[in-house]
Amino acid sequence: MSHIMPDPARLPANTGPAGASPFDALRRLRPDGAEFWHARDLQPLMGYSQWSKLKTPLERAMAAARNTGLDVDENFARSGKVSGSRGPAQEDYALSRLGAYLTAMNGDPNKPEVAAAQAYFAVRTREAETAPAIVPLDPATPEGALALARQYVRVAEQLVHADRRVRELEPKAAVHDRFLSADGGDRLVRQAAKEMGWRESQLRGFLIAERLIYQRQRPCGGVEYDFYAGPGDHFATAETLVRHRNRPGQCAHYTLYIRPAGLALIQARVDKRRLGR
Structure with missing residues (x-):
């Protein structure tokens, strides 16, 4: 797993004017270019002092993914994080962008850190979903045309949902960033x-x-x-x-x-x- 590492050169811009988001610093890439976040890395950034506290929104997110037909193993890949030279590896999950987004959306809404995570992953999910989709089949064939139509409908539904969340969360993120960037913040x-x-x-x-x-x-x-x-x-x-x-x-x-x-x-x-x- 040593070839999986953060890719600072390809990190997206922050949602607000205050600079790079701390969530960007935790972003990692697989050899195939797919990005992911370790759940244990996100734990303190989302305001959870204990792993057991984060497990609740994680399990809710996995249930939501399962109920909507998403691949749970792909978006919430089990992994182990070694805490030291001795002892078994700690339970962890490699979360896709969508997996991290669902986890944030199922977090404690009273935590300001969760609100910041929701804003970050909502905007990042929308950015990713507005990128041109790759259709592996030939659109000139009936199979390819059907795949293209299904892909279009799926992306359109995701964009409607993501746009709604972005409209709701971006103003909050902008106000939060202005506070953080002010002298002292108070x-x-x-x-x-x-x-x-x-x-x-x-x-x-x-x-x-x-x-x-x-x-x-x-x-x-x-x-x-x-x-x-x-x-x-x-x-x-x-x-x-x-x-x-x-x-x-x-x-x-x-x-x-x-x-x-x-x-x-x-x-x-x-x-x-x-x-x-």
Whole structure:
């Protein structure tokens, strides 16, 4: 297996302006040029700390492939990944582009890392499927004409599905990339609302309804917002000491910021509401 290696020269461009995607770096090629991703390589990038957690979306993806008539062994090839010089090889799968796409689509929608994987593989699947298809049979023969017609229908159906997913996911990926490429990545609520095309009051109300943040009163009587401990990695606050004319000493004011991972979390919550789940 030593002749299978990443091919940086042929990696596709990233979906957003921030540069090469980390999923590109994990892309590998077989001797025949077919690309694949190791499931264990994708595990941390999709936000799963344990292999057993990734097995759930993997098994769902394989079931979906099997139910739609896809070749499971071709798209989810079993393999073993050696973790060291001793012990048996760890369970792993070599995922085709379609296999990785199905795995991402069956992942936890609340994980921002899964949302990023969905956006990446949806765009890559569409790019691959818009490439001219190779028909091995002679289209001048009845068999070749039939094969061409079937291939056309299959690709057209895939493109309809992929286009729908790209229209849904590309805006999310673009917003996510703009956050990541900004200095520090953190945004005020009004800045995040503008990026999403929302009003600031609308976004604040949504965050409160989702129990991600809450409103509290300052000692001086003003109103400010803070985040709950659960989604703490997705938000941040900055303290500013303010002097008031009618109050002795200084008053601490806290400004709420949304981190890049917070934007993906918000988008996942929006999708969940839209789908009624």
